[in-house]
Amino acid sequence: MNNALTTKIRMYRLHELGDCFLLSFNDTTSESHVLIDCGSFRNSNASSKKFKEITRDIRKIVGPKGIDLIVATHQHNDHMSGFQHARKDFESIGVEQVFLSWLDDENDALALDIGEQHNKVTRRLQSIRGRLKSDRRKELAPIRMALDEVVDERSFEIDHSFTGKATQFLKEVGTRPVQYLRPGQIVKVPNMSEDLVRIHVLGPPRNYKDIRSTNPRKGESYDRHLSSILFSIDELNNALSDQRADPNFPFNDKFKEKLSNKKNWSKDTLAQWKDYNKESWRNIDLDWLSIAKRFALHLNSYTNNTSLVLAFELVKLKKVLLFVGDAQAGNWRSWDAIDWKGDHPLDMDTLLRNTVFYKVGHHGSHNATSKKALDRMTHEDLVAFIPVNKKDPNLTKKNPWRMPAKNLYKALDKKTKGRIARMDEGKVQRKKNNWKARSLKVDPLFVEYTIKD
Numbered sequence: 466m467n468n469a470l471t472t473k474i475r476m477y478r479l480h481e482l483g484d485c486f487l488l489s490f491n492d493t494t495s496e497s498h499v500l501i502d503c504g505s506f507r508n509s510n511a512s513s514k515k516f517k518e519i520t521r522d523i524r525k526i527v528g529p530k531g532i533d534l535i536v537a538t539h540q541h542n543d544h545m546s547g548f549q550h551a552r553k554d555f556e557s558i559g560v561e562q563v564f565l566s567w568l569d570d571e572n573d574a575l576a577l578d579i580g581e582q583h584n585k586v587t588r589r590l591q592s593i594r595g596r597l598k599s600d601r602r603k604e605l606a607p608i609r610m611a612l613d614e615v616v617d618e619r620s621f622e623i624d625h626s627f628t629g630k631a632t633q634f635l636k637e638v639g640t641r642p643v644q645y646l647r648p649g650q651i652v653k654v655p656n657m658s659e660d661l662v663r664i665h666v667l668g669p670p671r672n673y674k675d676i677r678s679t680n681p682r683k684g685e686s687y688d689r690h691l692s693s694i695l696f697s698i699d700e701l702n703n704a705l706s707d708q709r710a711d712p713n714f715p716f717n718d719k720f721k722e723k724l725s726n727k728k729n730w731s732k733d734t735l736a737q738w739k740d741y742n743k744e745s746w747r748n749i750d751l752d753w754l755s756i757a758k759r760f761a762l763h764l765n766s767y768t769n770n771t772s773l774v775l776a777f778e779l780v781k782l783k784k785v786l787l788f789v790g791d792a793q794a795g796n797w798r799s800w801d802a803i804d805w806k807g808d809h810p811l812d813m814d815t816l817l818r819n820t821v822f823y824k825v826g827h828h829g830s831h832n833a834t835s836k837k838a839l840d841r842m843t844h845e846d847l848v849a850f851i852p853v854n855k856k857d858p859n860l861t862k863k864n865p866w867r868m869p870a871k872n873l874y875k876a877l878d879k880k881t882k883g884r885i886a887r888m889d890e891g892k893v894q895r896k897k898n899n900w901k902a903r904s905l906k907v908d909p910l911f912v913e914y915t916i917k918d
């Protein structure tokens with residue numbers, strides 16, 4: 466049959482946190498291969514080896530023509546580090562086009578401004594971390610750890626030099642110039658007819674407020690108890706990223722008595738100080754520093770929120786594949802207000818109603834799938850893919866990351882009639898009967914889903 470389109474979506478199994486998806490579109494006369502993200506959280510030798518296996522597989526699939534399109538959603542290692550680990554392999558496979566978000570565009574004034582604000586927050590947290598280095602109080606350990614994870618240059622996930630290098634590589638590797646996407650654009654997949662496949666760009670929003678807003682409001686999350694923990698973060702972040710001139714934050718100098726000045730204190734002040742020190746609840750500095758920990762975590766969420774979000778429309782089939790990277794609440798919330806620029810726009814209701822493949826946001830965390838949006842994904846063929854592995858050390862440690870969040874997982878399970886594919890094979894097999902015949906292939910290296918009609 467003329468123009469019959471086959472779409473294959475291959476989720477590579479990193480056996481740790483990390484996204485790497487290969488989409489292959491084939492209409493019998495032409496084919497196009499799109500790689501969305503390729504990264505690992507740990508960046509260990511095992512991860513590096515895995516990328517070798519993955520690029521070998523990609524080379525086999527795409528052949529001498531190379532990869533038609535690479536999409537990198539946001540600057541976290543678990544989405545980008547593979548481009549650095551396996552850069553030689555990607556170079557030799559060949560890449561035609563790269564899509565990045567407008568936030569990676571060095572000629573975009575708003576992107577530069579947001580980048581500068583982000584750097585300021587990072588620098589501030591780094592200076593707090595520096596000051597904490599010599600303070601070995603036990604109570605500070607979790608704060609120190611959170612800061613280490615987020616703003617330490619050498620940390621796995623946020624090594625800026627590492628993701629920076631990967632981004633730079635992606636800016637240079639394509640035979641065509643990089644395209645920086647903005648919400649509202651409708652673009653074609655290279656080497657594939659736009660009568661068959663169109664990409665609708667949903668995020669990241671071109672609006673500072675939405676990017677900063679990372680937590681769900683009332684009714685936007687399935688796991689409300691988790692969102693309420695982070696209730697005040699957005700406000701705190703606003704306060705910190707403001708151009709505060711006050712170096713004495715949180716307290717002005719005139720309200721402070723310097724300990725180094727103690728020998729000059731009056732008898733009263735000294736007595737007061739001794740009294741205060743007897744009662745630990747009066748030690749306000751610890752409370753203040755725990756806010757620094759929250760900021761550190763928030764900085765992470767903020768980067769998630771810069772995710773490039775793409776809806777691939779399979780035009781003739783009236784079906785949509787939704788790839789949201791790690792987009793959080795503000796990114797999801799912005800989509801309904803998009804002012805569509807290209808030909809053949811579709812409203813958000815249609816895009817969500819026609820979604821048959823959902824790449825679950827942020828490895829299934831509670832604030833990266835909007836309840837209001839998932840409620841509107843009503844297609845009977847809906848399946849969900851979660852790049853998460855229950856054996857990942859982040860999910861087995863004492864205070865595990867809640868991935869996937871329990872109530873979200875339940876909702877997905879119901880919506881998809883059990884058709885959830887995770888990196889851990891067992892979970893896929895358990896619900897195998899609900900998948901269409903031959904639509905799902907489970908291999909040690911990948912899980913692949915095929916859409917034909």
Ligand SMILES: [Zn+2]
Nearest residue numbers: 543544791827
């Ligand atoms: Zn991620």
